[in-house]
Amino acid sequence: MFTILIGLCAACSEDVPDPESFLNDYIHAHETYEYEEIYELANGSNELALTEDEFTAYASNIHTSIEQQDLSFTYESLELEDDELREMESLTYPVFITMETIAGDLSYESEVTLVKEEGDDGISWFVDWDYEHLFLGLESENERVKAEIETPDRGEILDRNGNGIAVNGEVASVYVVPERMEDQDQGVQELAGVLDLTEERIEELLNQSWVEDHLSVPIKDIPVEDDRESELLDIPGVGISTEEGREYPMGEMAAHLTGYTGGITAEELEEREWKGYHENSRIGKSGLEAVWEEELRGEVGARVKILNENDEVREVVLKKEAEAGETFELSVDATLQKQLSDSLGGDTGTGVVMNPVTGEVLAMYNTPSYDPNLMSLGVSSEQWEEWQENEDEPFLNRFGQRYSPGSVFKPVTAAIGIEEGTLHPEEVMTIEGEHWQEREDWGSYRVRRVNEDIEEVDLRRAMLYSDNIYFAQQALRIGEEAFQDRIEDFGFEETLPFEYPVYTSRLSNDGIDAEALLSDTGYGQGEVLTNPVHLSAVYTAFLHDGSMIEPTLLKRDEGRYWKEDIISPTTAETILNSLIAVVEDSGGTAHDIYEEGMPLAGKTGTAELKQSLDDEDGEQLGWFVGFDYENKDLMVTMMLEQVEGRGGSGYVVPLAKDFFSER
Numbered sequence: 001m002f003t004i005l006i007g008l009c010a011a012c013s014e015d016v017p018d019p020e021s022f023l024n025d026y027i028h029a030h031e032t033y034e035y036e037e038i039y040e041l042a043n044g045s046n047e048l049a050l051t052e053d054e055f056t057a058y059a060s061n062i063h064t065s066i067e068q069q070d071l072s073f074t075y076e077s078l079e080l081e082d083d084e085l086r087e088m089e090s091l092t093y094p095v096f097i098t099m100e101t102i103a104g105d106l107s108y109e110s111e112v113t114l115v116k117e118e119g120d121d122g123i124s125w126f127v128d129w130d131y132e133h134l135f136l137g138l139e140s141e142n143e144r145v146k147a148e149i150e151t152p153d154r155g156e157i158l159d160r161n162g163n164g165i166a167v168n169g170e171v172a173s174v175y176v177v178p179e180r181m182e183d184q185d186q187g188v189q190e191l192a193g194v195l196d197l198t199e200e201r202i203e204e205l206l207n208q209s210w211v212e213d214h215l216s217v218p219i220k221d222i223p224v225e226d227d228r229e230s231e232l233l234d235i236p237g238v239g240i241s242t243e244e245g246r247e248y249p250m251g252e253m254a255a256h257l258t259g260y261t262g263g264i265t266a267e268e269l270e271e272r273e274w275k276g277y278h279e280n281s282r283i284g285k286s287g288l289e290a291v292w293e294e295e296l297r298g299e300v301g302a303r304v305k306i307l308n309e310n311d312e313v314r315e316v317v318l319k320k321e322a323e324a325g326e327t328f329e330l331s332v333d334a335t336l337q338k339q340l341s342d343s344l345g346g347d348t349g350t351g352v353v354m355n356p357v358t359g360e361v362l363a364m365y366n367t368p369s370y371d372p373n374l375m376s377l378g379v380s381s382e383q384w385e386e387w388q389e390n391e392d393e394p395f396l397n398r399f400g401q402r403y404s405p406g407s408v409f410k411p412v413t414a415a416i417g418i419e420e421g422t423l424h425p426e427e428v429m430t431i432e433g434e435h436w437q438e439r440e441d442w443g444s445y446r447v448r449r450v451n452e453d454i455e456e457v458d459l460r461r462a463m464l465y466s467d468n469i470y471f472a473q474q475a476l477r478i479g480e481e482a483f484q485d486r487i488e489d490f491g492f493e494e495t496l497p498f499e500y501p502v503y504t505s506r507l508s509n510d511g512i513d514a515e516a517l518l519s520d521t522g523y524g525q526g527e528v529l530t531n532p533v534h535l536s537a538v539y540t541a542f543l544h545d546g547s548m549i550e551p552t553l554l555k556r557d558e559g560r561y562w563k564e565d566i567i568s569p570t571t572a573e574t575i576l577n578s579l580i581a582v583v584e585d586s587g588g589t590a591h592d593i594y595e596e597g598m599p600l601a602g603k604t605g606t607a608e609l610k611q612s613l614d615d616e617d618g619e620q621l622g623w624f625v626g627f628d629y630e631n632k633d634l635m636v637t638m639m640l641e642q643v644e645g646r647g648g649s650g651y652v653v654p655l656a657k658d659f660f661s662e663r
Contacts, residue, residue, distance in 0.1 A: 259287020475522025
């Protein structure tokens with residue numbers, strides 16, 4: 001009897017573990033999705049019906065299917081004394097559970113009951129398991145939580161007149177019902193051959209986590225009324241349905257502008273910050289489709305349901321309606337886009353058309369191009385190989401790149417020189433011969449000009465004949481420090497505020513540390529690089545008393561300035577008059593574009609792509625920037641590659657004339 005009393009007293013004095021420490025561990029396991037830990041803490045004498053692996057798979061499926069995030073459990077402490085805890089066999093804590101899901105935020109109240117158990121290792125606490133800890137209303141392992149996604153209509157991209165550039169249309173969706181395939185290996189092989197896919201890709205699609213034998217599994221979209229339809233339908237288990245799809249009515253003419261959509265990759269699916277993407281989602285791959293992906297895709301709708309053991313809907317817990325994506329009305333004019341495409345023809349280069357008053361970009365085109373409709377649906381291996389082997393790079397977005405500007409940069413040098421007081425427009429400089437260098441320590445390097453017959457040169461004649469030596473000398477007068485400071489006023493070394501990401505224009509790679517480089521910079525060679533959209537914006541300063549218009553791809557009635565008062569109105573007028581002379585004077589480098597009744601000003605430029613200052617020859621870029629200086633409604637910037645042997649920038653001028661003549 002004495003021994004028994006001692007045993008009882010020992011039991012009475014045994015410490016009871018803090019239940020709230022245990023509860024905190026349990027909550028932390030939920031909030032960090034550590035399902036094995038949840039199972040261990042809940043699986044005491046009241047064992048769960050599921051094994052640990054089954055429970056982990058069950059709980060994980062709920063988390064992933066509803067895209068659960070920011071799960072949180074909160075409770076109020078019961079603040080019990082040790083004596084009270086010794087007397088209690090269980091404790092119940094009201095808990096407040098919140099989470100984010102694909103269908104919106106969910107908050108609900110529940111309870112966590114802790115049961116005290118004594119074992120060989122002493123007293124412990126376990127959870128009296130409740131499936132509602134995983135999700136509201138869930139009652140047993142025989143039920144499951146399912147999210148049903150409603151894909152919103154993708155927003156469209158229209159031109160300024162409402163014409164479709166990227167629109168929602170119809171495609172033929174090729175699918176497979178696995179249980180209807182008589183011989184899956186043979187069926188996959190035949191399907192791969194017709195659709196120009198690898199067998200591995202089709203197997204990958206058929207083995208997605210959601211796939212069941214009776215379900216239709218989308219394989220690839222093809223154009224409606226495709227010639228391959230009958231061949232595809234002869235394959236057992238293959239079907240075709242008409243689905244919503246993306247269409248690009250302008251095709252190659254606007255490919256780099258619109259870009260295209262395509263099936264999401266595993267990497268893209270993992271990277272998405274927005275909810276609602278799944279294995280069969282389509283996503284913007286390039287162009288505006290990618291830039292505006294979040295806005296175009298809209299808000300995914302979803303229903304989160306609890307299904308009973310017969311896969312019947314017992315309850316819809318959460319519901320969110322889909323919201324269509326935003327439709328964008330561009331400043332682009334489809335008619336001008338076609339005219340620009342026709343003018344540039346089959347050459348390699350790019351063009352930008354802008355309204356210099358509003359800053360609206362009316363057309364942007366690259367040549368060569370590609371068909372975004374084919375890319376969106378899935379291009380054949382033959383077509384892909386043809387594009388990839390094309391040395392002129394049809395996928396290169398040239399209006400987003402930056403290039404050596406050559407002589408189209410000279411108006412900027414002139415404007416900086418006038419503002420710095422180092423260039424006097426009426427000053428006549430004597431320049432003799434074809435070559436010049438400031439001093440002998442330049443070695444073999446010399447600046448070369450095209451027209452060596454002109455010896456008396458002022459600003460007007462220098463612009464008219466595009467005299468490299470004149471502008472090289474003016475750059476040395478300005479000096480590197482002043483040049484660098486002033487060029488930043490024109491937006492160089494600064495991100496262009498434009499809806500379409502483009503490369504930043506720059507004056508040099510890492511500062512100008514040599515006179516020869518500074519002199520080359522003065523006439524747009526050296527290390528100067530500029531983007532065609534930015535260059536167009538720079539030229540608007542000569543029409544706006546020295547202030548630069550901010551370019552835009554969106555339709556707007558009034559322009560706004562990006563850079564104000566970067567040069568004086570007098571300087572702007574002086575540069576403008578020299579650009580008018582370039583076109584209207586019979587000796588001007590752009591006189592070929594002149595036509596009675598067409599008041600154009602502009603500047604040509606031939607940029608030589610040399611590997612070093614001492615190189616004599618290299619590939620040439622031909623530039624022309626031209627604009628209507630009276631109506632001020634149209635400015636065209638063109639750049640073509642590989643114009644060496646074709647007249648340099650003189651090759652581009654007639655193409656610009658064709659464009660202006662068509663308006």
